Amino acid sequence: MPKSGIEQIAEAFKSSGIKISNEQLNQFWKFYELFDKYNDEFDLSRIKNFSEIITKHFIDSVLISRYITLPESLVDIGTGPGFPGLPLKIMFPEKFIILAEPKHKRVKFMNMVIDELGIKNVLVYPHKVSDESFFDTDGIITRAFEEINLTLDRAGKFLKTGGKIIFLKGPGVDEDLRKISPENMKNFKCTQDIDYSIPGTSHNRRIVVYEKTGTYREKTFLMMNEFRFESYAITSPENTKYKSYKKIIQKPKGSQLTAVSGKKLILELVSKFPEKCDSIFIYERYCENDADFLNLLDKFEKERKLFLLKKSLFNEIDATGAGQPLMFFEKSEPASFEFDKIKSPVLLIPFQDPTNTGSAIRSAAAFGFTDIVILEDACDPYHPKSVRSSGGAVFYCSIFRGPTINKIAELCSRHGIELITLDKSGTPLSEKTFPEKFMILPGVEGPGLTEDLKKHSVSIEMNPIIDSLNASVAVSILLYKIKETIK
DSSP states (O other): OOOOOOHHHHHHHHTTOOOOOOOHHHHHHHHHHHHHHHHTTTOOOOOOHHHIIIIIIIIHGGGGGGOEEEEEEEEEEEEETTHHHHHHHHTTTSEEEEEOOHHHHHHHHHHHHHHHTTTTTTTEEOOOOOOOOOOOOOOOEOOOOSHHHHHHHHHHTTTTTEEEEEEOOTTTHHHHHHOOHHHHHHHEEEEEEEEEEETOOEEEEEEEEEEEEEOOOOEEOOOGGGGGOOSSEETTTTTTHHHHHHHHHHHHGGGGEEEEOHHHHHHHHHOGGGGEEEEEEETOOEEEOOOOHHHHHHHHHTTTTTEEOOOOHHHHTTTTTOOEEEEEEOOOEEEOOGGGGGSEEEEOOOOOHHHHHHHHHHHHHHHHHHHOEEEESSTTTSSSHHHHHOOOOOOOSSEEOOOOGGGGHHHHHHTTTTEEEEEEEEEEGOOOOOOOOEEEEOBBBTTTTOOOHHEEEEEEOTTTTOOOHHHHHHHHHHHHHHHHOOO
């Protein structure tokens, strides 16, 4: 009596030295039935013969497991209707496999197979793997016709160091190997090169395995489909979360958070104050290749604290205009300054321009003056522009709330604190002697100081053809001179 189709599949696997369970056998039979039914309609393969389908698609896909150890997760590039990815998934259900195939009909077929066979932990990526593709995977497998060098070029951007690329090729692969570029030779090493044949046939095969030794990775963040971006994608200005963060940018004084711009500062703050780091915002098509920052973005994405915005929406919250990732960070609420407890020279900030405020705080921190009092009419020291121009110094200084500028002279007099202001009509800085306990007050941009406050002023000698210095520059010169005088 002739053997049934399912019996022939069982015999083919047995003859090839591959053990399969009854459940796996039934899955392969269902897979074959679907393949045979839709082969012509979906343009799946030129192979139509039953035994050839079993041999060249099923057996050939899983036979490699006799020769190499498969990574725990794989991207099957150019999988077509699912080879070798789907047969490998049936054989190794514990492995996570992504099936990459751009042709719509084949994508539809694979999803049908996955549903019919009840396969779990597998995804279909319905696009061509390009320079912008990124997968969090341990390895890649492909039996596509593409040259090895081209696959190394594409995969090298997202594959982790130590990740493997498994090429299933014919015996004439030597020509491919000769074309591998010096750059790829530097970043990959060939760890296995195995000749074999499909048992019971004259079909010769060759497995070539490359391991990534280089450290370079590059990720472009896209919203193309759900599994490529696991966190929160925002495309509408009416999104509730987006509106709440935009309000922080528009009204920073009343918020518990501030926006920090720039990779170096973000990495520094995450390292020192991880509990205060709320979330990171980037824009679609943002590309990152710095290893440390890419690892940070991956971490925030896994924690669902990374938000991907349309570029137009990102521009609306990018107060600094730097086009850099933004991190929302928990700021400390400044306490009121107690004039009777002054211990060191204190810088008073009256500026309404956040860039000047940040620059002055940066200089103060650089010269060791870490007690900063923000006067009532000044801008928020945690404004994103202030944070950026301070280089993060605003988070390392002791920031206090102060009174209005009009009350400063009276408060200093009452507590025996000398007040030193900056004005071009004052005592030349080179002639000034600084006391042990004093406060420094630069003038407000534009109006400068009142006549009452000018009584306490010192001046910076400069070319008379220049009317005045930038406020934060003048503060920096004054602080440097003070540091040199009282050290």
